[in-house]
């Protein structure tokens with residue numbers, strides 16, 4: 614979801630500029646809504662904090678809540694719906710990987726520019742988000758590490 618007004622990341626306090634993605638920071642902030650629109654009225658966080666802090670916190674929390682976390686039961690469904698489910702879970706986990714990979718590439722490209730503070734990091738994130746959006750949702754380089762190095 615794209616920020617439509619000036620919001621602040623509740624974790625690093627950076628201003629989330631118009632055009633940047635924002636996320637639900639639960640459990641690191643207060644936002645009970647799953648709905649992107651009503652999230653506007655709760656805490657939000659930037660993509661960087663989402664990847665580096667919120668997602669690991671959620672994973673840690675899940676493990677506490679479900680000590681015997683077992684893999685999802687295989688539902689008997691049509692081939693199509695299974696494919697969709699697999700794709701959805703791949704998209705979710707790929708997104709963070711793709712953002713991080715693009716951030717590395719951008720840092721290389723922008724040399725000798727270096728990040729000095731968190732606002733600089735966010736410039737890199739913002740650019741990474743734009744690039745990932747252009748690529749589409751799937752991590753197309755996942756199985757082609759060589760090619761991703763060259764680009």
Ligand SMILES: [Zn+2]
Pocket residue numbers: 622623624625626627658659660661662663
């Ligand atoms: Zn942040």
